[in-house]
Amino acid sequence: MAKKDSLKQQKFMSFMFRGKEIFKPLNTGHIDERVSCIREYVANIYFYTKDGYTIMIDAGYNYDRLSEKMRWLDIRPESINEILITHQDTDHVGAIEVDGQGLFKNAKIYVGRVENDYLEGRVRRKVYWGLYKLPQVHIENDKTLIEDGEIFYIHDIKIEAFLVPGHTWGHLVYLIDDAYLFTGDTIWFGADGGYAFLNTLAEDRKLQSVSLKRLEEKLKKRNLSLKIITGHTGWTDDFEFAFRHVDEICNALKRKPKVQDPKAPYDGFDESDDTEEKARTVILEKC
Template sequence: MKLLYFFDDKLKPITMRGKYYCKPEETGILAEGVSCIREYDVNMWFYTKNGKTIAVDSGHLNFKNIGDEFQKINIRPENINHLFLTHLDTDHGGGIDKSGHNIFPNAHVYMGEDEKKYMTKEIRRKGIFYNCVEIADGWTPISGNMIFDVDGVRVEAIRQIVALKEDTSEYVRKSVGNALRDISKKFPELIKAELSNWKLESKEINQVYKLASKLVR
């Protein structure tokens, strides 16, 4: 078993116990057209319109009894043609890892273009671990605020606030730092985990980091 998958499957549930900064929904149909599957601390999300379903994220590698979870929400994963990955961590991209069972065998994958750097080992998770998730070639890279029309569903990609931490505008950078600091008041562990991934290689990032980490201990 690869190191990150061992951590994801064996150690992470122990280290997260009692912290409550991840609050996944239970598997079920939440609203008209919207459903989800819970896998430990994360969700896979689904949107159905006119009989067509798109998926967001693929969950963990070889998750046990995943077929039972799909039955609960009346979705056949082999019928899903479009899968959007938020990022390539083991608990979001593991479900389509080439080393395991692909739960969406017929889906075309869309993913942020920067995630390729993790597959090619140009960068590491938290600056320490090489990413171990590998997906098949042929996926569509997402950059900026791209808009897709798939199976009659409009999907718009938006940049996360942390993507602006190196913005050329000092006003924008300060706004990002202050926003993250405010979020840390309620979700300190979430912001702490995010900041642990940052490489403090520029004065711009350091400026945002100092603001964002002010209340994090």
């Protein structure tokens, strides 16, 4: 499913969202000395490196140029032994689906216990207000199932998982080393702050906002200095900006920016400005 679905998304979503400032992926490169990312069409996958050891956050599309862009970052696919999965949509797991290139066939994946119901076929993923069921995702990698609030370590990397249902029923966000929050498809950044993610792709739109408010409250109590990193719209270290509009959902069909975003590409699927030279030399700016 992944290969065909990736190609279908490239054509359909490019047409649907062109000029609407919906998808604003980071180019391939580095956020800082620990976090790097790869741009795959409108999605980003991330790598977190500490003391010479690298883990991966999400697995993107079934994308032909993944190994090429990993080379830009000097990361070898065979060095990736663990992949954190926020949720099972094909733009976040495509590289580990059974019809992929097999770059990470020996990697262990970490996925939420609730989200695993999709992978096991007990629940079908629904989009467009429940009107359309997506094909089941098939993954054969070894899995570790994660609970809400669970803290675990990969080498000396501390990872805490939070269940944030709404976009999918079992979506997790990952807090790494109390400094980096990888949000997947829970928060959408506009030029004027963060919103709940796209309405058309949510299992439960209202639940998205409830979940984000709950997450905001938990994080506020900890008074952490965070870099908040999204799956499709970049990153910020401004906590108030990130959660500014989470009681409102980004309308993917009618979106007209309240505040024009000069950084937003006309077509998020146009990767002409994503180059090896920039990946090696340019630090990726925050929103």
